[in-house]
Amino acid sequence: xxxxxxxxxxxxxxxxxxxxxxxxxxxxxxxxxxxxxxxxxxxxxxxxxxxxxxxxxxxxxxxxxxxxxxxxxxxxxxxxxxxxxxxxxxxxxxxxxxxxxxxxxxxxxxxxxxxxxxxxxxxxxxxxxxxxxxxxxxxxxxxxxxxxxxxxxxxxxxxxxxxxxxxxxxxxxxxxxxxxxxxxxxxxxxxxxxxxxxxxxxxxxxxxxx
Amino acid sequence: xxxxxxxxxxxxxxxxxxxxxxxxxxxxxxxxxxxxxxxxxxxxxxxxxxxxxxxxxxxxxxxxxxxxxxxxxxxxxxxxxxxxxxxxxxxxxxxxxxxxxxxxxxxxxxxxxxxxxxxxxxxxxxxxxxxxxxxxxxxxxxxx
Amino acid sequence: xxxxxxxxxxxxxxxxxxxxxxxxxxxxxxxxxxxxxxxxxxxxxxxxxxxxxxxxxxxxxxxxxxxxxxxxxxxxxxxxxxxxxxxxxxxxxxxxxxxxxxxxxxxxxxxxxxx
Numbered sequence: 001x002x003x004x005x006x007x008x009x010x011x012x013x014x015x016x017x018x019x020x021x022x023x024x025x026x027x028x029x030x031x032x033x034x035x036x037x038x039x040x041x042x043x044x045x046x047x048x049x050x051x052x053x054x055x056x057x058x059x060x061x062x063x064x065x066x067x068x069x070x071x072x073x074x075x076x077x078x079x080x081x082x083x084x085x086x087x088x089x090x091x092x093x094x095x096x097x098x099x100x101x102x103x104x105x106x107x108x109x110x111x112x113x114x115x116x117x118x119x120x121x122x123x124x125x126x127x128x129x130x131x132x133x134x135x136x137x138x139x140x141x142x143x144x145x146x147x148x149x150x151x152x153x154x155x156x157x158x159x160x161x162x163x164x165x166x167x168x169x170x171x172x173x174x175x176x177x178x179x180x181x182x183x184x185x186x187x188x189x190x191x192x193x194x195x196x197x198x199x200x201x202x203x204x205x206x207x208x209x210x
Numbered sequence: 211x212x213x214x215x216x217x218x219x220x221x222x223x224x225x226x227x228x229x230x231x232x233x234x235x236x237x238x239x240x241x242x243x244x245x246x247x248x249x250x251x252x253x254x255x256x257x258x259x260x261x262x263x264x265x266x267x268x269x270x271x272x273x274x275x276x277x278x279x280x281x282x283x284x285x286x287x288x289x290x291x292x293x294x295x296x297x298x299x300x301x302x303x304x305x306x307x308x309x310x311x312x313x314x315x316x317x318x319x320x321x322x323x324x325x326x327x328x329x330x331x332x333x334x335x336x337x338x339x340x341x342x343x344x345x346x347x348x349x350x351x352x353x354x
Numbered sequence: 355x356x357x358x359x360x361x362x363x364x365x366x367x368x369x370x371x372x373x374x375x376x377x378x379x380x381x382x383x384x385x386x387x388x389x390x391x392x393x394x395x396x397x398x399x400x401x402x403x404x405x406x407x408x409x410x411x412x413x414x415x416x417x418x419x420x421x422x423x424x425x426x427x428x429x430x431x432x433x434x435x436x437x438x439x440x441x442x443x444x445x446x447x448x449x450x451x452x453x454x455x456x457x458x459x460x461x462x463x464x465x466x467x468x469x
Contacts, residue, residue, distance in 0.1 A: 019460060022428045023387035028452035029434055030394055032444055039397055047393035093399065093406075096298070098322070113284055113370030115410055116426075125392070127381040131426055137374035140286070143327075144336040149377050159339040162327075164370065166282045167305055167320045167345040169298055276363040280411040285364065286371040309411035311441070313402045331371065 050092055054124040058089050059172060060193035062122065063204075064186045066099075067177045077101055080172060084122055091121045094168055100161070101174045102200070107154045109147070109162045109200035110171040111139040117165035119172045123195060130199065140164055150201040173200040180206055259301055259318040263348055268294045270323060270351040280309040283350050291354060292325035295343060304347055318348040366418040367410075388427040395430060404437050412437045 019027070033039045062084055066073040076083035080097030091097070097119055100108035112118065113136045118126040129135050139146050143160045147153070154160055163171045175197045181189060197204045264270055274289045282305045301317035327340040334340070384392070398404040404412070412433030413421065424432060438444040 019387065019457075022391075022431050023385075024453050024456050024460075025435065025449070026387050026391045026394065026431050027456045028449055029431065029438065029444070030390065031456070032448060032452050033403075033438075036443070038401065038403055038443070043397045043400075044390060044393045047396050048389055051389065051393060051396075092396070098296075113286075114282060114365075114367050115413075125384065127379070128426075129377055129379050129381065132378075132380070133369055133372075134374040134377045137369045137372040138377075140342060141327075141331050141371040142335065143340065146377065150379075156337040157339070158337075159341065160336060161341055161343060163343045164284070165345070166284070167298070167347070168302060169320070169322070169345055278362045280407075280414065281365065281368075284370045285368050305407045308405060308407040311405075311408055313405060 051120075051125065054121055056123050056193075056195035056198065057190070058084075059119070059123045059195070059198045060190040061087060062089070062099075062172070063174055063193045063198065064190035066174055067189055068186050073174075076174070089122050093121065095119075095121070095170045096168060097122065097170050097172060098163075099172050099174050100163060100200070102176045102203075104158070106159045106161050107147075107200065108171075108173045109139060109143050109160060110165070110173060111136060111162060112165045113137070113140050114164075114166060117170060119170040122172060123198060127195070147201060150196070152202050173198050175200075175204040178203070178205050259316055259348070262297045262319045262321075264294050264297070264319075264321055264351060264353065266294050266297060269354050270294060270321070271354045272323075272346060273350050273352060277306065280306050282306065283346060284344075286330055287325070287344060287346070290325050290330055292323040294321050295324045296322040298322060298345060304349065306347075320345045320347055321351060323351075365414045366421040367414055384427075391427045391431050394434070398434070403441075403443070404434060408437060409433055 030039070030044060034041050062076065065087065066076050072083065072086075075086070076099050080099040081091055081095075083099075084097060085091070100110070102108055110118075111130075116126055116131040118130065120126075135146065140162055143162050144154065147160070165171060175193065177189070178192065181192070184192075192204050192206065194202065194204070196202045269291060270293070271291045272283060272287050272289060276288075298320040301319055303312065303315060303317055307315065322343055322345050325342045325344070326338075327334045327336060327342060328338055330342060395404075395406070395409055399406045399409075409430065413429045415436070416424070416429060416432060420432065421429060435444070435449060438449075439446060
């Protein structure tokens with residue numbers, strides 16, 4: 001392998017597999033735009049770091065804080081984005097966040113039927129199933145059947161409320177705090193909160209973990 | 211968001227993200243709707259779209275037009291009636307226009323509306339309490 | 355002929371309420387190019403070269419066949435190419451030549467130039 005003088009380090013070296021057609025297209029588009037000075041060479045790499053730093057652990061911290069701090073919880077329900085920003089979770093885009101509280105009378109579920117809107121700044125990237133037709137088509141028309149496929153059964157006297165994102169608001173479900181966690185620390189609570197619980201397809205239980 | 215000046219009290223409280231009941235609570239707790247303020251409000255003319263056309267609790271109907279091209283109101287929602295659950299702030303671009311490269315221009319409000327599942331799906335098999343929440347741009351809604 | 359109007363006024367992604375299969379809880383680790391593609395989308399939006407809504411429309415405009423056959427990020431990069439052509443930022447020949455150059459570079463030295 002020859003030494004290159006690129007002025008920037010390689011992110012990956014020595015692919016044994018030939019890059020695919022779309023991989024090549026992405027590289028070509030990016031390089032052309034950088035050559036035209038429409039993008040800076042560093043910007044994509046920086047944004048990859050931003051994306052890598054966003055995982056469900058962030059959302060879990062928000063949920064755990066809301067469980068232990070009623071004043072934070074109130075602020076979170078009033079404005080999800082600014083409450084997350086209090087914890088240092090910046091929003092790198094123009095989206096707003098509405099946090100949906102699961103209660104004894106309402107169970108929330110989030111979906112984007114038209115595409116794949118998802119609270120990425122606080123949860124990271126969505127799972128494949130969230131972006132595919134079965135979930136997107138059916139979560140909005142038969143949510144209880146969808147929940148049952150995840151093993152979740154909500155009694156009929158509790159409202160299942162489905163939020164379909166279509167504009168610049170994103171959603172995060174604030175699950176119910178499980179019983180038997182009164183003496184848990186905030187970190188122990190956060191460790192129970194999964195991505196799927198914050199989408200609303202499963203509850204948080206003592207047995208669950210990230 | 212936030213207070214612009216003392217005489218703008220009504221416009222200011224409308225500028226706070228308002229959930230059911232919260233707008234009234236804020237009004238009661240924070241603002242004195244004095245005759246002096248009322249007089250000032252009548253002298254202000256607001257720009258198109260600046261003040262929301264609909265408020266929390268309003269019954270609205272989603273219009274039934276079928277655009278060619280980009281749209282963000284799913285077919286399943288067309289013609290349905292619901293109740294405004296929240297006025298989304300700030301005002302924002304119509305995403306139908308934004309999709310064709312407009313990054314600025316006349317902005318209006320989006321509204322999060324609540325629609326019962328049984329009124330969307332004829333054979334809805336879940337609980338009659340179940341409902342849908344969805345954001346809709348102002349120009350897709352009419353008051354009923 | 356109005357029997358075809360639904361092809362125009364009904365988008366391929368407008369699927370809420372349609373019948374569909376049981377959910378398969380698939381997930382995959384993003385390939386490096388997919389992550390770069392996602393980062394590219396974000397950066398294009400920051401600059402408003404292609405805003406997020408334009409991207410959505412660009413994917414829809416690929417049409418039902420491509421939407422059905424291309425994977426998630428394949429749809430994005432295809433949409434970006436088309437939009438950049440429409441905005442006269444790139445031409446098809448420029449992109450084709452650059453893609454050939456990138457492919458040839460790989461053939462020559464076996465490394466992938468990445469950020």
